Amino acid sequence: MSSNESKKVFDEGAALLLVDELRGIFASGTTRSYEWRVSQLKALSKLVDDREQQIIEALRSDLCKPPLETVAYEIAMLKNSCRVALKELKHWMKPEKVKTSMTTFPSSAEIVSEPLGVVLIISAWNYPFLLSLDPVIGAIAAGNTVVLKPSEIAPATSSLLAKLLEEYMDNSSIKVVEGAVDETSALLQQKWDKIFYTGNGRVGRIVMAAAAKHLTPVVLELGGKSPVVVDSDINLRVAARRIIAGKWGCNNGQACISPDYILTTKDFAPKLIDALKTELGKFYGENPLESKDLSRIVNMNHFARLRKLLEDDKVAGKIVYGGEKDESKLRIAPTILLDAPRNSLIMKEEIFGPLLPIITVNKLEESFDVINSGTKPLAAYLFTNNKKLREQFVTTVSAGGLVVNDTTVHLATHTLPFGGVGDSGMGSYHGKFSFEAFSHKKAVLYRGFKADASVRYPPYTKTKLRL
Numbered sequence: 001m002s003s004n005e006s007k008k009v010f011d012e013g014a015a016l017l018l019v020d021e022l023r024g025i026f027a028s029g030t031t032r033s034y035e036w037r038v039s040q041l042k043a044l045s046k047l048v049d050d051r052e053q054q055i056i057e058a059l060r061s062d063l064c065k066p067p068l069e070t071v072a073y074e075i076a077m078l079k080n081s082c083r084v085a086l087k088e089l090k091h092w093m094k095p096e097k098v099k100t101s102m103t104t105f106p107s108s109a110e111i112v113s114e115p116l117g118v119v120l121i122i123s124a125w126n127y128p129f130l131l132s133l134d135p136v137i138g139a140i141a142a143g144n145t146v147v148l149k150p151s152e153i154a155p156a157t158s159s160l161l162a163k164l165l166e167e168y169m170d171n172s173s174i175k176v177v178e179g180a181v182d183e184t185s186a187l188l189q190q191k192w193d194k195i196f197y198t199g200n201g202r203v204g205r206i207v208m209a210a211a212a213k214h215l216t217p218v219v220l221e222l223g224g225k226s227p228v229v230v231d232s233d234i235n236l237r238v239a240a241r242r243i244i245a246g247k248w249g250c251n252n253g254q255a256c257i258s259p260d261y262i263l264t265t266k267d268f269a270p271k272l273i274d275a276l277k278t279e280l281g282k283f284y285g286e287n288p289l290e291s292k293d294l295s296r297i298v299n300m301n302h303f304a305r306l307r308k309l310l311e312d313d314k315v316a317g318k319i320v321y322g323g324e325k326d327e328s329k330l331r332i333a334p335t336i337l338l339d340a341p342r343n344s345l346i347m348k349e350e351i352f353g354p355l356l357p358i359i360t361v362n363k364l365e366e367s368f369d370v371i372n373s374g375t376k377p378l379a380a381y382l383f384t385n386n387k388k389l390r391e392q393f394v395t396t397v398s399a400g401g402l403v404v405n406d407t408t409v410h411l412a413t414h415t416l417p418f419g420g421v422g423d424s425g426m427g428s429y430h431g432k433f434s435f436e437a438f439s440h441k442k443a444v445l446y447r448g449f450k451a452d453a454s455v456r457y458p459p460y461t462k463t464k465l466r467l
């Protein structure tokens, strides 16, 4: 028997059985208790501590991700999410007392956070460890049973997650289903109490359509073209370094909040390009294709997609830095393009790779119109010392999140909600927002038997109407 034949098929029947089993566990009440939630958060934290090296190796295998990036952006972030949840859980779970109105006098009221039930988490390949487990933390903290479907495009991490969650977590309540479109489609046919999806908008629409059949609420963590507006009155060296860190220092541009393109004035563009070139040279050397500090492109499909963006006739002659590729190693060097036309492929779709177009405008304020004329991005960045420009940016630009004078770092701020708006997604998570994403805020009103006002009881007399 071949290994394919011996492999158990995960089809709709298997998905239904799985959801039924988890529904039974949820109904038993196990996952609702504070003790269960804490034990699972601690187990997850221990998993990350114990298996750091294996996680680093899995990400090296899937993406050649530099160990420092794995430790800083996947492992440390995850540990921090566990730490915050463990510290705050009691407080998050506590019913919130609220005022009542005269209509119900005398009464008291509170908002009780209750778990939703059986939730599905579908995650993406680019930060495959963090994007799988960070939502799991929210789901556990809120007291749900969980199915996690990691991305098949990061296979080493997917199988490591399946193995480690089985080893460390409560297997009756937290399950991993590995697989691709068929397995995900089988899962999506089922009735869930919440679906949390991270990935592209095309599949986001498939997820939402499947959820609609069961009136299941969704969180969609999608992407978009995240712009960086660069003013001339700045510390140029620091700005260049922070743009590079957010672009090439985040999985070689394969990050949802990586700078997608830059907007700056015609006059300032040459200075900005020079600063980026200088710092890129310092960071990645003369031959960036050989740099160990840059991830590779995840697979041949994505390599071919990025190559197509560079080979588009409309961007011929626009490369001002980089452009080197090595197909055999799936590597593309940091590449900067100047004034790619707005109708070129690279300016029409999310880049999600190491290519960075710089678009020039006559006046910097025009940048905000350029951004707002497209779909709403997941993030938008501005480098400036000009207070008025900063205010204009915050009030006029609509995006999932904004950062002034840096890139990507809002992701690590657990007091801020992380999520998109419009085409970049709906719903948010991180810190308390993760707990809320997987909870229902139940309204509870308490009354006694005294003061039983008769005005609402028939007969509806004229006197009662005047009250």
Ligand code: NAD
Pocket (backbone or CB within 6 Å): 122, 123, 124, 125, 126, 127, 131, 149, 150, 151, 152, 153, 179, 180, 181, 184, 185, 198, 199, 200, 201, 203, 206, 220, 221, 222, 223, 224, 255, 256, 257, 350, 352, 378, 420, 425
């Ligand atoms: P992906 O290919 O790993 O797909 C995401 C998930 O969708 C996977 O688990 C996959 O199995 C599933 N899937 C794929 N096709 C499907 C189908 N036809 N039906 C059902 N399920 C299917 O990841 P991706 O979409 O290439 O990820 C990149 C995109 O995700 C980018 O747009 C990026 O901006 C976005 N992203 C967003 C965030 C965020 O937090 N907002 C984070 C990472 C990536």
